[in-house]
Amino acid sequence: MKMVTAVIKHYKLDEVRKALTDVGVQGMTVVEVKGFGRQKGHLEVYRGVEYEVRFLPKVKIEVAVPDEKVEEVLQVIMDSARTGEIGDGKIFVYDLEEVVRIRTGERGHQAI
């Protein structure tokens, strides 16, 4: 199993969630994060003093999937999260050694 995580733009979350549900993903976890990357930040002005804010609000989604679904999920996220502009975000894939469903104690594929 793999854990596919993606840092994406806030307002794309709903679209991505729908697209993932459509290909059979039944669960995911979402975290509010701040991203720093090629996308430049913005200026904020307080009492005449300017601050450059480099960290931009993003969301990170985490989706555990069986190995065979990884490519499909990658594609779906890329399609639904893309705007074509800098700051669209990144996907990171990790190996998952074990998954457990707490309620039932099921493990592995059944637990996803």
Add this chain to the structure above:
Amino acid sequence: MKMVTAVIKHYKLDEVRKALTDVGVQGMTVVEVKGFGRQKGHLEVYRGVEYEVRFLPKVKIEVAVPDEKVEEVLQVIMDSARTGEIGDGKIFVYDLEEVVRIRTGERGHQAI
């Protein structure tokens, strides 16, 4: 070493923390997340318009443990976080290549 992460219900956090401390876990990191899964969300009504909120507030705990403790920790989390209802959450286990304690520079097992 492994990183055991678990998405659990908010009000179970204290119980889980205590249970883990009891089996010798000395550190963990907690993140506020929103979960989407089999557990159905809830309706919110604003000015007569209904919204289905699918993402539910959850907490994710991250505990780095030596390999030999993984099973014990899994069991402890399952026992302390279970209510038996849908939405109890999931545990994900990752391999950890390296751990460093910033203060001392210790690495590996010593650093956990």
Add this chain to the structure above:
Amino acid sequence: MKMVTAVIKHYKLDEVRKALTDVGVQGMTVVEVKGFGRQKGHLEVYRGVEYEVRFLPKVKIEVAVPDEKVEEVLQVIMDSARTGEIGDGKIFVYDLEEVVRIRTGERGHQAI
């Protein structure tokens, strides 16, 4: 590729970001977390009743790097995040199977 994550003190974030930028890191993701560890918490008093708060606010940074840069990045984080006091935090290194830049579809090293 590896994902280097570090739980550090809040007010060290800016210093760490600068230090990482200096060694060529071009992106990172930051999450607000609560940490529990050797560093003791603090007492809060509400209406005469004391509560021990064990979870302390920390930030977690996540930096994807090519294998050959891991050691350098570890060193940089250790140097810039260290105060020498308990609670300085920990670094965890994971293996990254894949990285994708959503905007371009680039994969692997190019995508970092």
Add this chain to the structure above:
Amino acid sequence: MLRVFLLLTVAFIPSVASGADGDINAADTTWLLVSAALVMLMVPGLALFYGGMVRRKNVLSTLMHSFIILCIVSVLWVLWGYSLSFGPDFWMIIGSLKWFGLRGIVSEAAPAAPTVPHLVFVMFQGMFAAITPALITGAFAERIKFSAVVVFSVLWVTLVYAPVAHWVWGGGWIGEKVGALDFAGGTVVHINSAIAALVAAIVVGRRKGYLEEPIVPHNLTMTFLGASLLWFGWFGFNAGSALSAGHLAALAFTTTNTAAASGALGWTFIEWILKRRPTALGAVSGAVAGLVAITPAAGYVSALSSILIGLLAGVLCFLGVSLKPRLGYDDSLDVLGIHGVGGTWGALATGLFASTAVNPAGANGMFFGNPSLFLKQLIGVVATIIFCFVLSLLIFKVIDWTIGLRVSEEDEIKGLDLSQHGEEGYSL
């Protein structure tokens, strides 16, 4: 420039002590000073009421809309607004500019409120002029350019508010000829702002994502606080409109409080029945609906009537607001659903429930044997609607053609706080 200004200053200066204070009643003056301050507080109250309902990324811009309008109108009112609205009448249509810069407003009693200093009346009325355009901002929140708000408020107060205020209160045709009753501004303030809001919503267009993704209030405790300040300030708005501290103010205070409470109960219960859950946003919206509806009637109806007026306001506005998603436009914070529906119901209700037994200076309504009052109320309402619709349309179109009304899509996504003001509301 400075020279000219100073010359003007010299020429216009009022003297606070030249007139004998003989005609002035200090108690009425105190009550109107307090009332003016209370109505001023309604503007930030409204800002918070609205600010809590938008998304986090637009909270400061929403607060700013009301705030900058308070500032602009406060200055404009001193310069030409008051004179246009209440200055010596031209053909029952508009006031003259004789009192430009409050020139000639020396230490005398207010013509329209002979027991208080003229300046107090100017200030009291100025607060009404400020809150009316602020109400409109609920329609175009979350997507309007800040510069457009600035220009809009100057034009709209001058071209729409001032004439209508003149017609109803300043010696114009609705008040003098038609004889419609409007105790504290049901037509001038609420219907007027609701129609402009409808126009704005149509011209500006829907928010990106409206009806497609959830757009939920970011801080209902802020909305709660705002509504509470509105209720509190409304005592000045309505009971202050008695222009003196006596039985009439007492009546208006009573009906105001009772209708606010009934409005909240009306909305709460209809929502409980139809949607299974009574919401806090509903309760405070209902209170505002009740306050809107009682505004024209406050000094003309009994306490019992105000219960009925309030209850129905709560129910009607709930229905009005629930209908919105089926209409095409996006009146973001329901200005039409609350001030339009509530204001119209209130104006008509005055024509039903008004009674000379309660206030001999008023008139009897339809339920007290005088259907003609209802007709007069209707004329006042329709005239305001038509005039306001046409002029507001013109104003918004002109702004759109010149400096533009709406921010770019990118700026809308980023949020108005960052794109228009370079700030963020919270860094928690």
Add this chain to the structure above:
Amino acid sequence: MLRVFLLLTVAFIPSVASGADGDINAADTTWLLVSAALVMLMVPGLALFYGGMVRRKNVLSTLMHSFIILCIVSVLWVLWGYSLSFGPDFWMIIGSLKWFGLRGIVSEAAPAAPTVPHLVFVMFQGMFAAITPALITGAFAERIKFSAVVVFSVLWVTLVYAPVAHWVWGGGWIGEKVGALDFAGGTVVHINSAIAALVAAIVVGRRKGYLEEPIVPHNLTMTFLGASLLWFGWFGFNAGSALSAGHLAALAFTTTNTAAASGALGWTFIEWILKRRPTALGAVSGAVAGLVAITPAAGYVSALSSILIGLLAGVLCFLGVSLKPRLGYDDSLDVLGIHGVGGTWGALATGLFASTAVNPAGANGMFFGNPSLFLKQLIGVVATIIFCFVLSLLIFKVIDWTIGLRVSEEDEIKGLDLSQHGEEGYSL
């Protein structure tokens, strides 16, 4: 239905101008209008004070408790509440229903406040009736059904508040026979609400997790704002209770402000000493404690006495609140610890510090050679406690047996905002 209502309306209508304004003093009227508005603002103030102390998931429900009570009591007061409390007396026990729907309350002076319009007095008193049950909600916050709050407020104001108000102020036995002093409602408002709160806490039971897991305030800045509005509004509560704008109001204003400040200092310093850190929650709680304690005494004691009353209120309430975890019940937001302890201390302190040299219309207290006043105060307190305890117990039990008081465990965990109102306070 409508027919009947309209007939009622016609029959009951008061006329604002029929009476000569001769007896009415416009300045006193202004002061009482302002005071009524200030006391109204105390209700949202209280809502915020409480709302900040609960967990995030219950903030809207806590705000709603106070708000819906303001709405319900405002209407109920106009219908039968005022008449029961202040209407023509039956055997010194209860008022008649003669003034149901404010019938017959025409343009006349208030019997109990001859220089102001009757309606102003009705409104001023109505705000007291609204805030008293709102205070009680602090006891059952975070676990009560919304429907239970609605039913409770109707029953409690009718069956407990109205009689006690009648006894003390409306011509009943405590005020007339016993001769206990209660300037602005120490017994009627504070002791009364605290006893009902104790009953509620016992009947409803503890919050899930109470004393097991930390239950900490979610937003103390909201509590700070609420406390500030309470302090501000209390000027109307106490100085308004002079019912006229003169030396007595000035005295009550002075003692109120001084006791609030002293209460905050008392709590702050005792906490600093005993707990090593002076908290903001402590300071504002202490201010409220001081305000509670000075309420019955405000117009009867000197400024210096008010320092002592306030300081001790801060200390005693801190101790009272600190004791709570050792008692079995969960009075969530310390209604008993603050309003019970502070109110009792204030009622007794009036019996100690009152002085006819300060206010000849009052009485001398024990420290001024008249121990009998202390006794009278004690009788007033004890009578209220017994009556309120029994009736409140009955009311809460009846609600529990019928519609149920408490939400399900699942709903409690989810939070009342979602389970009772289908909303969330923040989406930051």
Add this chain to the structure above:
Amino acid sequence: MLRVFLLLTVAFIPSVASGADGDINAADTTWLLVSAALVMLMVPGLALFYGGMVRRKNVLSTLMHSFIILCIVSVLWVLWGYSLSFGPDFWMIIGSLKWFGLRGIVSEAAPAAPTVPHLVFVMFQGMFAAITPALITGAFAERIKFSAVVVFSVLWVTLVYAPVAHWVWGGGWIGEKVGALDFAGGTVVHINSAIAALVAAIVVGRRKGYLEEPIVPHNLTMTFLGASLLWFGWFGFNAGSALSAGHLAALAFTTTNTAAASGALGWTFIEWILKRRPTALGAVSGAVAGLVAITPAAGYVSALSSILIGLLAGVLCFLGVSLKPRLGYDDSLDVLGIHGVGGTWGALATGLFASTAVNPAGANGMFFGNPSLFLKQLIGVVATIIFCFVLSLLIFKVIDWTIGLRVSEEDEIKGLDLSQHGEEGYSL
């Protein structure tokens, strides 16, 4: 102790009814009661204004600074503050302690305001004494010990505020001999607090990280609310300073509102031009700047002049604040930039724009042919600056040498809420 206190109490008690109410005007009394309440509300308003601008970890401590000062000064004022400031004069320098504990302040009219009860005047002035040191706390926010704030406020009000208030209003040399005009406290309140703030900023030193890392406001909606309450309360501050409800109060109300609005517009437009974005923080800061500047002038200038005074205040304070990063010190929340710059501009502007045609009891300014007034204003300003600078320096140094002013670096990093108060503002 108790014995002594009671003896004092007996000896000092004022009687509210012993004097005939003959001289007292109930309307003026009402207005001053309301004004005192409004000025009280300014203190929490200021607390929120400041509290929103600090980082989340210091919000409660910042709120506490203003709040505890309100409490301390309220008590101190009753004990010795009022007597020192307004008691029988010694050599035009200080009041006697004759009125210690408000002794002898029986039911009489206030010497300085003959139509209202003495106690009302005491309270009104007491609120001014409370807000002035609270303003100073903006300079040392985010790094001061709570104990230092407590000690500072006692010393500073006694040694700096009381004398200066006496000089200007209490029969001292600036008001009586120099003849400088200060309608509502430009010198006493604003310049005075700004100079002390400058001293504090220098003695306490910069915040850790100042100018190195971003230190941004954590909640600008809180700052917005605070500024709104300040504007609202300022009506009491300025129009209340007329000490009666008539033409003069009306004028002060008008100029106050107009200058606040103009100040916001001034700041908004200069920021729009120079920084490309008009900010919400700028707009509300500009309103406060306008309010500060009009304070000394409110009852002496025309409405048109108040537009100019306000506009320039907004522009000048924006420039003042923008300069700060280039000066060495860290006046965290810009007390000097706003109250210093605005207050000085206002005091001088009074010397320019004052006109006896507006208020015959005032004087003509330079623009009305009387340059000498400008000089008098300058003397008043300079004297206050020198005195306040020296005394404040002494006070802060003494505190630093004894109990220490500043928290440890660790506590500063952790935040004052946790380190000084053991609490957190939010647990959202």
